[in-house]
Amino acid sequence: MTAVESGPAAGTQSGSHSGVGRFLGQSVKRREDARLVTGHGRYLEDVLWPDAAHVAFLRSPVARGRITTLDVSAAAALPGVRAVLTGAELNPLAKSFWQTAMGKDSPQPPRRLLAADDVRYAGEPIAMVLADxxxxxxxxxxxxxxxxxxxPAVVSDHRGVWGAAKDEELVHPEYGSNVASTLPYPGMPTENPALEEVLSSAAHVFEERFHQHRYICVPMETRGLQARWDPARDMLEIVSSTQNVHEVRSMVARLLGLSDLQVQARAEDVGGAFGLKCFVDKEELAVAAAAYSQxxxxxxxxxxxxxxxxxGHSRTEDLTVTMATDADGKILGIKGHHVEDVGAYPTYGVGGNAGLAMMMLPGPYDVGQYFYSAEAVFSNTCGMTPYRGPFLMETVAREQLVDIAAAKLGIDPLEFRRRNMITPEQLPFSTPTGLVLETITPIETLDQAAEIIGYEDFRREQAAAREEGRILGIGFASYIEGSPAFGAAGAEQVTVRMDMAGKALVFMGSGSHGQSVETTMAQVVAEELGIDIDDVRIIQGDTTSAPYGTGTAGSRTATTFGGAARIAGQKLKEKILAVAAVALEASPDDLEVSDGVVSVKGTPGAAVTIEQVAAMAYAGHTMLPPEMEPGLEAKHRIRNPPLMFSNACHAAIVEIDRDTGAVDIKRYVVSEDCGNMINPMVVEGQITGGVVQGIGGVFYEHFVYDGDGNPLTTTFLDxxxxxxxxxxxxxxxxxVTPSNTPGGFKPMGEGGAICSPPALINAVRDALAPFGxxxxxxxxxxxxxxxxxxxxxAV
Amino acid sequence: MKPAPFTYEAPTTLAEAVDVLGRYGDEAKVLAGGQSLVPVLALRLARFEALVDLNRVDELAYVREDDGAVVIGAMTRQATVEADPLVARSVPVLAEATRLIGHFQIRNRGTLGGSIAHGDPAAEYPAVVTALDATVTVAGPGGQRQIAATDLYDGPMTSTLSDDEILAAVSFPVWGPGSGFAVREMARREGDFATAGTVVGVTVADGKISRAAISLFGMGPVPLRARAAEAHLVGADASGLDLTEVGAAAVADVDPPSDVHASGRYRTRVASRLVARALESALQEANR
Incomplete structure (x- = not known):
């Protein structure tokens, strides 16, 4: 069942299982690239309406304070300025302000479009100018x-020094506390007595507090939105750079008290997002509100x-992990305590990722007893927003502690992992948090990564290098990628429509922003229909054509949209065969489709083209049996499990300049198991992009505030x-171990970013072992x- | 990130440029390659009534030999400097330093004179002219005058040029036989401004160091000369030097800034090691 390939950049999967076909499993070149890499992508800036008023926001220069003067009259009088709006005009337009995935009753800070009376973070919009x-x-x-x-501002995060949660200075007085949320949720047990027993009796207990600094999404195309209220059509038309057009429509409609029928939203090409454009935040809503009001x-x-x-900012958290082992390094229990800084206005609810981090902290290990607690705190900083692998702190902390514990026990870090990883014999494995892992392969991916990077050889090279005064290190990290598909996100629909020319239009509620959706989903549909991939076009990102959906986020595209596309394709193929059976006077069971031709098995002369079938399905409907509906269209709305899983192991080798402390990454290896790959090249591209973000986070990227909440890293210079x-x-x-979802696909879009930080940090830690x-x-x-x-x- | 309104002037000769600049005084700014000025304008960190664009002043783009020196026009692109055979032969450390400036796209546009006039204390060119005792020619309403590079800066991004003067050319003295040079810098990423850096030049005659220059960049408000360390070197045997000691001497009196990238303490430590590395390399070159 499991096919293992070693070596980098495998071009295709082996043909020994059902995941590979003419298009499926092949490294089909990205159909998006011809336009995107030649400057023909079409982004929001490329489709601005010529009559649109352009917005600039006046933003707060300080983190916290009372507005004592706000006079916009001179600005409003400047020629070319159409309006200057403040909270006094704009905020009353906001009838309702909550993200769909959270529901209207979830706790959240008091929302407002523009700051009024006071400001709560540096950069908070206070007024908006509309000009030519x-x-x-x-x-x-x-x-x-x-x-x-x-x-005085409530500010935290700098190199692990937290000064937050000063309750005498409230970020949101209306909320009553700087503590935004806590785990366990009220009513849940506040400790695990069995774990406490393990911690007090185990041979070894290791505890470390890990800090993760503030780093952020930074897509090449920033956020943006244009909106037009047309009273004659009773319609608010929106074009936005978004991952999720339906959420844009829902948010704007709710905000302004319009019906969903009065709002249309679409996206053009989206130049990256990484989570920043899952939700819709105040600036985008303010633009829509301004279009409506003006x-x-x-x-x-x-x-x-x-x-x-x-x-929108991300990361910014501490996770303390306590781990008990027996004398041989077998893990007996794990406890986590998580503190997150969610800023002033997290984009969704009260922000925080502890709920999912709690589920995933055990990772690919059989950890025995378990408990997790968490606290999310507001601060006078930019609010938290999802960033690729939002709850990755569980892997970042756990995989570091694994290395630290192994070193203290004198056990090789790979051996320590193998002793504790969930084995094939244990599957399906129920984790302490109730997840059921069915098809994971942590030991196989660990072994493959070790083999590719040449672990044993490296240890010899490292020893020799240390003799010469060179500083080399190797680090590993393993994880389970959990893809949440809660609620509507687990029930995406794909509609395949074949018009009279026999070409397939595929409608999806996805919102590709770099995931190669136009290629991979066409592969899936072309495979099922037996037609050429060039006869398939993917239509997405438009509320007027797409089935209702939740966009592209959470690594769900292959599993939810891919699974739905597969079944919708199968349904349409059945219809094609049924119509062709009429034309060929044969049983559908005796027909096959290949290269756009339906023929009777074993009788190639008895054949019709798909185009002929399509023409008959529409124009020749009088020939069809009375019970058969004319036309060629099929849809499927999938029902996926709320969490789906893949797994991987990352390994890095670094060399450090002993005079400057500069780190050079000499090798980077990933072994992953995302089940059947729709397109191995796309899988590898997703992993590579994520790893680059991990490299950025560990070594380069840091959004820094000073102690007064002033942002210091405000351009790419810093x-x-x-x-x-x-x-x-x-x-x-x-x-390759197929999942049990349709297609055998697994979620993998975020893993590169999740697992690379601890692999890199562990490599540096290993290199520096001789120095303490x-x-x-x-x-x-x-x-x-x-x-x-x-x-x-420094102390 | 859109600049405030400004008047755009595009003279085609140096004389015309000086004339136009004189009309605005300190209300105008000279635009060379624009690699630093344009972002500053876009962020509205600075504003000027007018920009005087030198990009059409062809007479300011040249590299030539003149009386034992290499003279380079201010509007010569960094990419041209990087590839110029005369520079490679006669002022090799200038070519070496050029490769550390930004990325090739930046060097295609950025100019020698623009970088030197801008005077970022963490930039490579100001440190090169400071180390090599180059001379800058500036043109103003009263004609041309020369400024020694070591007198060119009096603060961060502040030169001793008057508001109505234009940096026209830079003259690099060609050091004699037996000379060697090196530039070393620590930057967070390839192409970044230096966290700390140094340019070193030495001349060795009969086994003894007869001339030494060490400049430091990213280490203070202006590019610095490590005079004490230089004095320590001149007259010393070229072999058997304690490079670590020279490095320590070079940073003994500096008080570098701290920022989000590194503390002053880090800069000091790294600069001393970079000086040692650069000196070792320069001595090897001098002895070839």
Whole structure:
């Protein structure tokens, strides 16, 4: 059942199982690329309406304070300015303000479109200028008279030093506390007595607090939205750079008290998102509200400075993990305590990822007893938003503690993992949090990663290098990627429509922003229908044509949309055969479809083309049996499990410059098992992109606030993204164990970002072992590393 | 991130440029490659009534030999400097330093004069001219004058040029036989401004160091010369030097800044090691 391939960049899967066909399982070149890499992509900026008023936001220069003066009259008088709106005008338009996935009754901070009376983070929008151009709008901003009486800000996060949750200074006085949420939820047990017993009696107990700094999505295309209220049509038309057009429609309709029928939303090409565009935040809603209130077209494209300061922030958390083992290093129990900084206005609910981190902390291990607690706190900083692998702290912390414990026990870190990993014999395995793991392969992927990177050889090379004074290290990390598909997200629909020319239009509620959806989903449908991939076109990102859906997020596209596409394709194929059976006077069971031709098995001369079948299905309906509905269209709305899983192991080799502390990543290996791959090249591209984000997070990217809540890394001069020069070749091996969902696909879009941080940190920790311990800080700047080498760590 | 309104002036000769600039005084800014100025304008961190664009002043783009020196026009693109055979032969450390400036796209547009006039204390070119004792020619309403590179800066991104002067050319003295050079920098990423860096030049005659220059960048408000360490080197035997000691001497009196990328303490430590590495490399080159 399981096919194992070693070696990087496998071109296709082996043909020994059902996952491979003419198109499925093949590294079909991305159909999107011809336009995207030649400058013919069409982004929001490319489709701005010529009559749209351009928006610039006046943003708070301080983290917390009372607005004492806000006079926009001079700005409003500037020629070319159409309007200057403040919270006083705009906020009353907001009838209802909540994200669909959270529901209207979930707790959340008091929402507002624009700051009124006070400000709660640096960058919070206070007023919006609508002008003939963005230039003029920014000129007008300078004419706004704003005074703020600054107050002490509640700020946390810098190198693990938390100063948050000062309850005498409330981020949201209306909320009554700076604690946004806690785990266990009220009514759940507040401890696990069996775990406490294990911790007090185990041979070894290890406890570490790991810190993860603030780093953020940074898509190439920033957020943006244009909206036009057309009273004659009773319609608000929206174009947005989004992962989820239906959520744009729902949010705007709810906000303005319109019906879903009065709002249309669509997306063009979306230049990346990484989670930032799952939800709809205040700036986008303010633009829609302005279009509605001013009865005109309004456009806003976030600039890079806004994107960094106010586009939604991520990570920013501590996770303390306590682990008990027996004398041989067998894990007996794990306890986690998670503290997250969700900023002032997390985009969804009260933010926080602890609920999912709690489910995933045990990872690919049989951990015995378990307990998890958490606290999310508000601060006067930009709110939390999802970023690829939002709950990855569970893997970041666990995989570091595994290495630390193994080192203290004198056990090889790979051996420690093998002793504790869930074995094939244990499957299906029920985790302490009630997840049922059916098809995971943690030991196989660990072994494959070790083989590709040459673990034993490296240890010899490392020993020799240390003799020469060189500093080399290797790090591994393993994880289970859990893809949440709760509620509507687990029930996506695909509709396949074949018109009279016999070509397939595929309608989906997905929102591709770099996932190759136009390629992979066409592979699935072409495979099922027996037609050429060029005769399939994917239509998505438009509420007027797509089935209702929740967009592309959470690594669900292959499993939910792919599964639905497969079944919808099968249904349509059945219909094609039924119609062809009439034409060929044969039984549908005796027919086959290949290369766009339906023929009688064994009698190739008795055949009709799909085009002929399609023409008959519509125009020749009088020939069809009375019980058969004319036309060629099929749909399927899938029902997927609420969580689906894949697994992988990452391994990194680093070399450190002992004079500067600079880290050079010499090798990077991934072994993954995402089940049947629709397109191995796309799988590898997803992994590579995620790993690059992990490299950025560990070594370069850090959004920094000073102690007063002033953002310090407001341009790319200071917020450092990894470039091609900082990234090694990513070598990828595949283990293929199909899942039990239609198609045998598994979720894998976020794993590269989830597992790379601990693999890289573990490699640095291993390299620095001769110099003493690496402190549990992030990012690993050259200074942090050099302080370990020189024995000069700051207190 | 859209600049405030400005008037755009595009002279085609140096004389015309000086004339136009003189009309605005400190209300105008000279635009060369724009790699630093344009982002600053877009962020509205600075604003000017006018930009005087030198990109059409062809007479300012050249590399030539002149009386034992290599003279480079201010509007010569960094990519041109990087590839120029005369520079490679006569001022090799200038070519070496050029490769550390940004990325090739930036060097295609960025100019030698723009970088030197802008005077970012963490940039490579100001440190090169400081180390090599280059001379800058500036043109103003009263004609041209020369400024020694070591007198060019009086603060971060502040030069001693008057508001009505344009940096026209830079003259790099060609050091004699037996000379060697090196540039070393620590940057967070390939192409970034240096966290700390150094340019070193030495001349060795009969086994002894006869001339030494060490400049530091990213280490203070302006590019610095490590005079004490240089004095320590001149007259010393080229072999058997304690490079670590020279490195330590080079940073003994500096007080580098701290920022989000590194503390001053880190910069000091790394700069001393970079000086040692650069000196080792320069001495090897001098002895070839």
């Amino acid at each position: 151009s963005r230039y003029l709008a920014e000129d007008a901003l300078e004419l706004i008279d704003l005074d703020i009486d600054a107050q 009865q005109c077209a309004v456009a806003w494209i976030e600039d890079r400075n806004e994107n960094l300061v106010a586009g 917020y450092l993204l990894p470039t091609a020069a900082d990234v090694p070749d990513i070598e990828i091996g595949h283990v 311990g690496l402190p549990n800080v992030q990012p690993l700047t050259p200074e942090v590393v050099l302080d370990v080498i020189d024995g000069t760590a």
